[in-house]
Amino acid sequence: MARPKSEEKRLALLEAATVTVAEFGLGASTARIAVRAGVAEGTLFRYFATKDDLLNALYLHLKQNLCGAMMLDYNRAGQIKERARAVWNSYIEWGLVNPAANKAMRQLAVSEKISPATLASVAELFPDLKALSDACFFNHVFITGQSAFAEAIFMALAQTTMEFAARGTDEIAAYKAAGFDAMWRACANEQ
Amino acid sequence: MARPKSEEKRLALLEAATVTVAEFGLGASTARIAVRAGVAEGTLFRYFATKDDLLNALYLHLKQNLCGAMMLDYNRAGQIKERARAVWNSYIEWGLVNPAANKAMRQLAVSEKISPATLASVAELFPDLKALSDACFFNHVFITGQSAFAEAIFMALAQTTMEFAARGTDEIAAYKAAGFDAMWRACANEQ
Amino acid sequence: MARPKSEEKRLALLEAATVTVAEFGLGASTARIAVRAGVAEGTLFRYFATKDDLLNALYLHLKQNLCGAMMLDYNRAGQIKERARAVWNSYIEWGLVNPAANKAMRQLAVSEKISPATLASVAELFPDLKALSDACFFNHVFITGQSAFAEAIFMALAQTTMEFAARGTDEIAAYKAAGFDAMWRACANEQ
Amino acid sequence: MARPKSEEKRLALLEAATVTVAEFGLGASTARIAVRAGVAEGTLFRYFATKDDLLNALYLHLKQNLCGAMMLDYNRAGQIKERARAVWNSYIEWGLVNPAANKAMRQLAVSEKISPATLASVAELFPDLKALSDACFFNHVFITGQSAFAEAIFMALAQTTMEFAARGTDEIAAYKAAGFDAMWRACANEQ
DNA sequence: AATGAATGAGAATTCATTCAT
DNA sequence: AATGAATGAATTCTCATTCAT
Numbered sequence: 001m002a003r004p005k006s007e008e009k010r011l012a013l014l015e016a017a018t019v020t021v022a023e024f025g026l027g028a029s030t031a032r033i034a035v036r037a038g039v040a041e042g043t044l045f046r047y048f049a050t051k052d053d054l055l056n057a058l059y060l061h062l063k064q065n066l067c068g069a070m071m072l073d074y075n076r077a078g079q080i081k082e083r084a085r086a087v088w089n090s091y092i093e094w095g096l097v098n099p100a101a102n103k104a105m106r107q108l109a110v111s112e113k114i115s116p117a118t119l120a121s122v123a124e125l126f127p128d129l130k131a132l133s134d135a136c137f138f139n140h141v142f143i144t145g146q147s148a149f150a151e152a153i154f155m156a157l158a159q160t161t162m163e164f165a166a167r168g169t170d171e172i173a174a175y176k177a178a179g180f181d182a183m184w185r186a187c188a189n190e191q
Numbered sequence: 192m193a194r195p196k197s198e199e200k201r202l203a204l205l206e207a208a209t210v211t212v213a214e215f216g217l218g219a220s221t222a223r224i225a226v227r228a229g230v231a232e233g234t235l236f237r238y239f240a241t242k243d244d245l246l247n248a249l250y251l252h253l254k255q256n257l258c259g260a261m262m263l264d265y266n267r268a269g270q271i272k273e274r275a276r277a278v279w280n281s282y283i284e285w286g287l288v289n290p291a292a293n294k295a296m297r298q299l300a301v302s303e304k305i306s307p308a309t310l311a312s313v314a315e316l317f318p319d320l321k322a323l324s325d326a327c328f329f330n331h332v333f334i335t336g337q338s339a340f341a342e343a344i345f346m347a348l349a350q351t352t353m354e355f356a357a358r359g360t361d362e363i364a365a366y367k368a369a370g371f372d373a374m375w376r377a378c379a380n381e382q
Numbered sequence: 383m384a385r386p387k388s389e390e391k392r393l394a395l396l397e398a399a400t401v402t403v404a405e406f407g408l409g410a411s412t413a414r415i416a417v418r419a420g421v422a423e424g425t426l427f428r429y430f431a432t433k434d435d436l437l438n439a440l441y442l443h444l445k446q447n448l449c450g451a452m453m454l455d456y457n458r459a460g461q462i463k464e465r466a467r468a469v470w471n472s473y474i475e476w477g478l479v480n481p482a483a484n485k486a487m488r489q490l491a492v493s494e495k496i497s498p499a500t501l502a503s504v505a506e507l508f509p510d511l512k513a514l515s516d517a518c519f520f521n522h523v524f525i526t527g528q529s530a531f532a533e534a535i536f537m538a539l540a541q542t543t544m545e546f547a548a549r550g551t552d553e554i555a556a557y558k559a560a561g562f563d564a565m566w567r568a569c570a571n572e573q
Numbered sequence: 574m575a576r577p578k579s580e581e582k583r584l585a586l587l588e589a590a591t592v593t594v595a596e597f598g599l600g601a602s603t604a605r606i607a608v609r610a611g612v613a614e615g616t617l618f619r620y621f622a623t624k625d626d627l628l629n630a631l632y633l634h635l636k637q638n639l640c641g642a643m644m645l646d647y648n649r650a651g652q653i654k655e656r657a658r659a660v661w662n663s664y665i666e667w668g669l670v671n672p673a674a675n676k677a678m679r680q681l682a683v684s685e686k687i688s689p690a691t692l693a694s695v696a697e698l699f700p701d702l703k704a705l706s707d708a709c710f711f712n713h714v715f716i717t718g719q720s721a722f723a724e725a726i727f728m729a730l731a732q733t734t735m736e737f738a739a740r741g742t743d744e745i746a747a748y749k750a751a752g753f754d755a756m757w758r759a760c761a762n763e764q
Numbered sequence: 765a766a767t768g769a770a771t772g773a774g775a776a777t778t779c780a781t782t783c784a785t
Numbered sequence: 786a787a788t789g790a791a792t793g794a795a796t797t798c799t800c801a802t803t804c805a806t
Contacts, residue, residue, distance in 0.1 A: 002615070002788035003785055010789095025302055027218055030776060040792045045777065106301050111216060149355050151365070153373060156347040164340050175340070182344060186377035196765055220800060231767045233384075233803080242801065384767040384806055391769095407684055409600055422771045427798065469637035488683050493598060522803060531737050531748070535755060538729040546722050557722070564726060602779060607797060613788045615782080624780065 003167040011045050012037040017058045021102035026055065026111050047126050056118040067093040067126040075130065077088045081184070083132060088158060088180045095162035096172065102162065150187050201238050203228040208249045208291040213291035217246065217302055243247045247309040250299040253292050259287040265319065272375070274323060279349060286353035287363065293353065341378050348374040388547070392429050394419040399440045403480035406441065408437065408493050438500040441490040444483050449508040451476040456510065465514060469539060470562045477544035484544065532569050539565045583620050585610040590631045595673035599628065599684055629691040632681040635674050640699040642667040647701065653674060654757070661731060661753045668735035669745065675735065723760050730756045 016036035020028040030051055034041040048054035070090045075083065095102040108114060133147045133154070159181030165172045206230035211219040221242055239245035259334045261281040266274065286293040299305060324342050352370030356363045398418035402410040413435055416423040430436035452472040455467065477484040490496060515529045515536065543561030547554045589610035593601040603624055607617045621627035643663040644707045648656060668675040681687060706724050734752030 002613075002783090002802055003790050010286075023303075025217065025304075027775095029774075031774085040779080041776090042794090043790080046792095049777095051776065106802065110297050110301055115788065124222040147370070149351075152351045152355065153348060156351045157344060157377070160340075160343045160347045164343065178340070186348070186373040199768095221802085222800070231384075231802095232769090233767055234765085237765070238800065384768050384804090386806095405685075407599065407686075409796095412798085413796080416789065423771080423797090424771055424773090424799080428769065428771095431798095470771065485683075492679050492683055531733075531751070534733045534737065535730060538733045539726060539759070542722075542725045542729045546725065560722070564759040568730070568755040604779070604783085614780095614790090615788055616786085619786070621801095631770065 001094065004134055005047070009037070009039055009043065011055070013039065013044055014058055014061050014102065017054060018104045019059070019060065019100045021055075021107055022103040026107055026113065030131070031056075052113055052115075055111075055113045056115055058104065059114050060118055060121055062105045062108075063122045063125055065101065066091070066105070067129065068095055071126055071128060076128070080132075081188070084125075084184070084188070086182055087129070088130065088154075089176060091158045092162050092165060092172075092176050092179070096166055106139060106159070155185060157186070178180055200228070200230055204230065204235055204238055205247070205249055205252045208245060209253065209295045210291045212246075212249070212298060213294040217298055217304065221245070229307045235327070243304055243306075246299060246302075246304045247306055249295065250305050251309055251312055253299075254313045254316055256289070256292060257282070257285055257296070258320065262317055262319060268335070271323075275375070275379070276371055278320065278323065279345075279374065280367060282349045283353050283356060283363075283367050283370070286350075287357055290357065297350070318342070336357070344378055345374060389423055390420070391425065395421065395426055395429055395436070396440055396443050399436060400444065400486045401482045401491055403437075403440070408489055408495065412436075424519075434495055434497075437490060437493075437495045438497055440486065441496050442500055442503055444487045444490075445504045445507055446489070447480070447483065448473070448476055449511065449543070453508055453510060462514075463570070464571070466566070467554040467562055469511065470513065470536075470565065471555070471558060473540045474544050474547060474558050475562070477541075477546055479546065513554070535569055536565060539568070582610070582612055583617070586612065586627070587619060587631055587634045590627060591635065591677045592673045594628075594631070594680060595676040599680055599686065602625070625686055625688075628681060628684075629688055631677065632687050633691055633694055635678045635681075636695045636698055638671070638674060639664070639667055639678070640702065644699055644701060648695045648700070653705075654761070657757070657761070658753055659728075660702070660705065661756065662749060664731045665735050665738060665745075665749050665752070668732075669739055672739065675678055679732070726760055727756060729760070 013033065016033045016038075017028070020033045020036055024032070030044055031041050033054075034044045038043070044054070046056060067083075070087050073086045073090060075086065078086070130147075133151050157179055161175055165175040165179075197366060204224065207224045207226075208219070211224045211227055215223070221235050222232050224245075225232045228235070235245070240249060261278050264277045266277065269277070290377075324345065348370055350368055356366040356370075395415065398415045398420075399410070400417045402418055406414070412426055413423050415436075416426045420435070426436070430439060452469050455468045455472060457468065460468070508516075512529075512533075515533050539561055543557055547557040586606065588605045589608075590601070593606045593609055597605070602758075603617050604614050606627075607614045610617070617627070621630060646659045646663060648659065651659070662665040705727050706727070730752055734748055738752075
């Protein structure tokens, strides 16, 4: 092989896309992304055939990052509520530490650009999370036993909490706790 | 600028912008919006100096619509929980009846286009809603007594409920009720 | 109406496209064509929605020009052979006077860009020409009575003649006559 | 440049260029040609320094193929008319059997890409053909005795015949014969 | 006041060619 | 010798905005 395609460049492009999309929205130009990644514009298209491909790859990448962060402190043997709290806290912290990633992810989530295939890949990330939500909460949220609604509530509340926590550094811990309590009251079986 | 001649055209432009933004995202071109509104390309700019002005006006317009819908059945003399439920139901229904408006509103909400001035105007809409949230719930959500966090939770849960309710016509009522209960558990003082 | 779309600009664009395509082939860029026409590049696309549309319009335009030239001296009352010769001479002369047009036309003819609709429009140009070919020659060329083959031979020989005539100014008349004789021998009923 | 290693690859590239140019025109990308030839993008440029070089080599290659085919059945001892008919038939059949080659050749012929050197090389191909045309026909076509004009007429009529013959499989023989007769009437001394 | 023609700065994407491996 | 990653100029087309009518 002549030269292997560089994983480093791929990551640089995804990273550049993250901050550029966070700053300019989905209208962020491939030119700007390429410059920020330190590669030629043509190079971007060797790694991602179209801008939409890049955006889909970016969404998956960010979700992977997020889920990875959420599972870092995860203790399978812990109490259910404490496991949930650990995941919750990791989520909030990830968002605070990676504001651009979080912002880009939200832009992508409401856009029409994410393909069903990407959504399917995302859904398969970290089955532990799914097991957690199935196992420990949400039964009374919705009768059919499907936890998708409860999961969505979890995400929505976490997102809201994150936004408020991001405003003032002092109150982060307070928002984190209050948000978790609200989520727990809203969703959990056992109070 | 002097008051533009035709309020009717202004509304036609906002309506056209709603469906066009819902369909194409914020990249929707002014030409397309103008065509859909039945006016010439240049005419749009007699009503809104720039595209950003149009988007800001659109956001305010949609929020006004939504808030108006939420207050329609509002009975100031009712029980607190029933008042909250009425507002909740109105919100969900508005989203289901106006999917394009809801979608456009969400796109605008996560974009960078909405100015602080617009956000301030939106915040002042319908003080009754603020009073309701201040008066009746949420005290235990957050210590400082500011209800902004609780309001945001209300909106986030309503939005989530709407998305699920929109999927199947059968389960609308079930989602509406389950979502309200979750919100009430999460936020209200008195269960 | 604000301003009527200028026929003058349309013609300038077609003229510019003619010489630019003659010089650079079908790869001639829209930027170059617009500059040569003295309009902004964006303007080109207000007159022709796509480059292909422009090329189709150009083909039709050139064929109209050519056919117009061929019919200029046409005397419906003349002898058949003299009518044929007049058309032949007009064709050759048009090609010599408008080498860029002739060259562009040939490029377009062998390309895949010309749509069936354009070909149909071209076929309807100047029914007199069709009548001439039907009426006066070619019966013995092909048995089925369809004159398309004979017409194609006519065009092919004229094109060939034109190329040779274009080389030296002295021999134009000689080539014109020799070419016509060859064509007449090849195609006509009555010698 | 030293002789490149693999004649096989050179031919694969020319073959790939033939079908790719037939399909996409002269805009066919070198990358596509390389892929079709089963070699890497860069490899193409080890065999042909530039795309134009490739196109020139392709033109010469196709002409050689065609001329080779035309001379296959050539019987130097035969009757003049029969020799001419054999060449004619071989030409038509080559075009029908190799439509991509024929199409690519025509695109190249009208393009600006073919250099005088290539044209000169082509002109020297198969002196037998030249001898045939000198010897046997065309004297009355043009006074100067140069047979280039007659040759061009031969080619033009053959091309036209080929196009019509390619349309319907039934009438191939009929077109072949009718085309030859027309050519013979147009060009030959002795009827 | 309304129109829509005109604009030129970008937009995404392609491509011939080079060069490190 | 062969590869294919990298490049950046060029391409077609879009678009917000202006301005003559």
